[in-house]
Amino acid sequence: MSANTIVPTGLDKLAEIWVYLSATPLFGLTLTLVAYVIADAVYQRTNKFPLANPVLISVALIVTVLSASGTSYQTYFQGAQFVHFLLGTATVALAVPLARLWNELASRALPLLTGMFVGATVSVLVALGVAKLFAAPPTMMASLLPKSVTAPIAMGIAEQIGGSPTLAAVFAISTGIFGALIATPLLNALGIRDWSQRGFAVGVAAHGIGTARAYSVDPRAGAYASLGMGLHALLGAMLLPWVARWFL
Amino acid sequence: MIKGLAVLLVFQSLGELASRLLQGAMPGPVLGLILLLMFLVARKNISTSIATAADGLLAHLSIFFIPAAVGVMLYASTLAETGAAWVLAILLSTVAAITTTAVVLRALSKPADTPTDRNETK
Incomplete structure (x- = not known):
């Protein structure tokens, strides 16, 4: 961090942490799981109301966060790929x-x-x-x-x-x-x-x-x-x- | 649980292998499903570890579709200029598919096929 920065140190620090986190797989993985936990809670709360579909709500939440933070899909997928991988395993489990x-x-x-x-x-x-x-x-x-x-x-x-x-x-x-x-x-x-x-x-x-x-x-x-x-x-x-x- | 997960991954790998042999005509996970089903039916017994791992994954099946669906929805928003044709085609054909499949299956089912579950809610 440069010494003559105009941004208050706290915010600057936060931005730095954000830049670091958003570039690691941790970001996409955490975002996917947190979005799903929220979406599933809504789905269960509404007694599994069809319009409260957990995939739909999760995707809406994640797309909002990605657009607001200017994060690319590639960066998001670095973390989300771990969840994506298990789609294949879950498909096998349907047996x-x-x-x-x-x-x-x-x-x-x-x-x-x-x-x-x-x-x-x-x-x-x-x-x-x-x-x-x-x-x-x-x-x-x-x-x-x-x-x-x-x-x-x-x-x-x-x-x-x-x-x-x-x-x-x-x-x-x-x-x-x-x-x-x-x-x-x-x-x-x-x-x-x-x-x-x-x-x-x-x-x-x-x-x-x-x-x-x-x-x-x-x-x-x-x-x-x-x-x-x-x-x-x-x-x-x-x-x-x-x-x-x-x-x- | 871990043992069951290992079995699922082994069958997923076998499915990928079979998919290569079929030159990609069927995706690996679908072939893995078929192979595991043949294995379980032949053994006439589903071990607790496999059941635990499978039920654990399937209890939250929705989550595994999210990463792909996010990519698709980011792309879909750029499709607006192609007009309403595909949206309408999807809406109408999905309604038609659910309706015809369910009505035909009901017409061909004997009462004995639908034993205990006559208590529809969802």
Whole structure:
């Protein structure tokens, strides 16, 4: 610190500490965890109100802090990557609730696969139909196609069929958040009462973020949601490149 | 807990290995999920350590999406000029997907498939 500084020493010291902290992984990691703790407290306080979705609130808080402090995403991600890494581990962990329900799932294979196939097809047709109506450019159409599939697969598919992986990630994550917000009121309006049907539909339509919502509400709904997400991921990776050849 | 976490990481690694062999057609974590599921179903038993680690991670599944979602939302705000087409496409197709999947599954389910949980709240 220079001796002839005009800024009061206390503030100067604080700024120096901030510059140091914001450049270490500690900042992004702490920000992510604190934002989630606040968001989850709001979610639990509101009795898991769908609009109080913890992913949505956390992201809003973090984006606000990053913009206000002028911190780049790269700097934030230095710390956040430790949380991001565990997404893969948590995905693997979804095998446990599926294994618990294995016999039940196996006996319902045909209805589940049919429901998933019809839901995924309608989803693609509606998305492409709306985009076509607005004369969306081909890159956007190709990036929209895999939006109900979990983000890493959506990015791979989009790249394969002439879309943009970045756009595909935006569309997939937006779909996940919106699905998690709308699922409860929509399924209530439809009169779908069974946890397995509710969870499965959310997993098929809104992949991981929808599954997180289902899991937080009921473990059986969560298991069925992860099944819907997993089946849709497999089907999407195999079939969507072919669909793209016909429709785009 | 640590033992269970180690098992999950081993299957995540196997998934990454399988993903390389398939030249990236499927992401490693999804393949790891499938491999662990096959392992657990074949063993017909889920050890307490694996269950503890998995349930611990899944109790807060939402947090793991935050770093990627922050990046996406920072980028999404620059997408405003591309108009409303994609927003509307996502809103309508997500509603359509939830509705059709749930209605078709309900139509094809036998009453015996939906045993205990008739007490909807959320």
